[in-house]
Amino acid sequence: MAVAEAQLYAQVSNKHRSKSTSALLDSLLAKGFPAHIAQKALAATGQKTIEDAAKWLHSHCNDPSLEDPIPQEYALYLCPTGRLHNYLQEFWKESKRQCGKNRAHEVFPHVTLCDFFTCEDQKVEILYDALKRVGDSFSQCFPPSISLSLHSSSSYLGFFIGDSHANILKEFALAFSSEASALADCHVKPCLKQLHLTLAHKFYPHHQKTLEQLAKCINPGEACQWVAALYSRDMRFVHYQTLRALFQYKPQNIDELMINTGDFIYVDPTQQSDVSEGWVIGTSHRTGCRGFLPENYTERASESDTWVRHREYVFVTASRFFTQTENEPNVKLNGEVHNPSTSRNVTNVLSVQNATLQRGVLVMRHGERVDQVFGKSWLQQCLTADGKYYRADLNFPSTLPKRKDSVKHFEYDPPLSCCGIFQSRLIGEALLDQEVTVSYVYSSPALRCIQTAQHILQGLKLDQKVKIRVEPGLFEWTKWEASRVIPNFMTVTELAEASYKIDISYRGNFPLSSLVPSESYEEYVSRSSAVIKQIITACPSKGKGVILIVGHGSSLASCTRPLVGLPARDSSDFAQAVRKIPSLGMCFCEEIKEENKWRMVNPPVKTLTHGANAAFNWRNGIMED
Secondary structure (H helix, E strand, O other): OOHHHHHHHHHHHOOOOOOOHHHHHHHHHHOOOOHHHHHHHHHHOOOOOHHHHHHHHHHOOOOOOOOOOOOEEEEEEEEEEOHHHHHHHHHHHHHHHHHOOOHHHHOOOOEEEEEEEEEOHHHHHHHHHHHHHHHHHHOOOOOOOOOEEEEEOOOEEEEEEOHHHHHHHHHHHHHHHHHHHHHHOOOOOEOOOOOEEEEEEOOOHHHHHHHHHHHOOOOOOOOOEEEEEEEEEEHHHOOOEEEEEOOOEOOOOOOEOOEOOOOEEEEOHHHOOOOOOOEEEEEEOOOOOEEEEEHHHEEEOOHHHHOEEEEEEEOOOHHHOOOOOOOOOEEOOOOOEEOHHHHHHHHHHHHHHHOOEEEEEEEEEOOOEHHHHHOOOHHHHOEOOOOOEOOOOOOOOOOOOOOOOOHHHHHOOOOEOHHHHHHHHHHHHHHHHOOOOEEEEEEOOOHHHHHHHHHHHHHHOOOOOOOEEEOHHHOOOHHHOOOOOOOOOOOHHHHHHOOOOEOOOOOOOOOHHHOOOOOOHHHHHHHHHHHHHHHHHHOOOOOOOEEEEEEOOOHHHHHHOOOOOOOOOOHHHHHHHHHOOOOOOEEEEEEEHHHOEEEEEOOOOOOOOOOOOOOOOOHHHHHOO
16 A cells, blocks of 8 residues: 555544534533533543433433542553454463463553543543544654564563654653643553553463463564554442343342343442342443342453443554455454464464373362252251151252251251252263263262262263262361351261262261361361362372362362462452352362473363242232232
8 A cells, every 4th residue: 555545544544433522412412411411421432422322321310320520531552453463362362261361351452551540521522632633743653563572470471562662652652641631631641661562460370381372372573553542441440340241130129230131240349248149239330220130140251341442543654554365364243363373373282281181170169059049947947847857849859868866957067959959960961071081079078069979970970980088178168157066967877878979988188076166267278278189199190080079169269279389368358259159160170290280271161050030929919919
């Protein structure tokens, strides 16, 4: 493309493609909206179209903060497009798949020019004008390509920008900062330290090598068109978690939140301690309303998913234009990139890693327990006057296993519900479908865990081949026991007589008598760390069999973190994380024997998500008016 054509393209690209802000505002004022509310709607939607602003106003009609004069926060990012962007997107996808999510996945690939600052709604158009003027003044000196060099440490991986090019970008950021600060009366701070494009941040140290191998598949010299883009976010929810709704939920109580599939919900982790298990309290991004919602209707979203892109300035140079050929990456409409050369590189990385894999450890929480559904007094609901058990609801188990002492001991050692049994068997069948070979099974002495292990083995068709080793050391943190005493568990003999496939010859690493009521967090962490190491030592390292450990929500962190070499979480963070682990939530660790270490990877099967099903009385609402 000729230089004149490139310059013409730049002029067209950097014009506002929508009505001016004043025209949009006039249209909203003509509809009867107050000026400050109309300006708020325009700022929240990127001041693009009257339709977007009107839709936002309609959705936020019940927003209790609609009248609050809270401005948006804005940031100026330099974003890559073209083939380099495609390679970066492929890295984002593969690094998340292989190593799990790290801080870099919260935001798209970018270089920060000016970090977040506040600007009053009525002055946002000044930011647009400043970006346009400063972009025009730097368009001739903007480098035709930006020098990127890979840097890596135990917690950071990314490209550093070469000094000569970084100086130009810093001057651009400083010029925008000066204009915006002076004209829009806001404090804009340019980034004047080492400019960089982050690939991974705050990841587990044992993932560093894998991430580096994936990063080397990226050619930083690939053709790229750089765009300076202005983004905004809601400053009230900066430190919140962002969830995405997987299903629609219609409130059944006045304090519950209406959500549609795809909605984003802001959740403050510090406000969840008093919320009922399986629920969260959050604020809808779409409506601004706040309420309770079922947590299993959601999944974690990225921080930037709710950000709004306002205006951009495209830096175009004649040398950067190229024509796509059959050998270049193709981008699907949904944003997924399929690039043959990148895929081959990634495949090579995977094949090298798989060649060294040995054993696996699958740590799993038990299935749904009856008191989780029917409350702590569940046993009173299904005992006759003479103490005999009967099935008061179809989700109660059909029978209770026989035990020599009182049936009332089941109150603190509850069985699985019928749904819990179904869940466990379904997970076993899924493991069978994935051809997962389970060689050893360890279980907490809690009845719900032993039943979960039994039904998983049945789903795997291994219940006649693999026996369950009951390990008291896998019991949950005793401080959380409601009775403040260690429950009276069924003995190994009683379990075997009740047809559970128990290894009666196994002697636990921690006898039941060693469990201390209300143990400290440090004692629990030490116990869990010791028992997982003893289990690994007891299972031969030949072959690629999986060691299945069925425990409690707390087991997922307390058994896997010491295995992969990570320190224990702070007790408050630990409690928050455990509260969110659903029935049959699981973590999977693989051994890299040649390196004498373990790493955490994606579990071999998908998660199990389902909705609530409340008790129903046909008289209520059917016969009664």
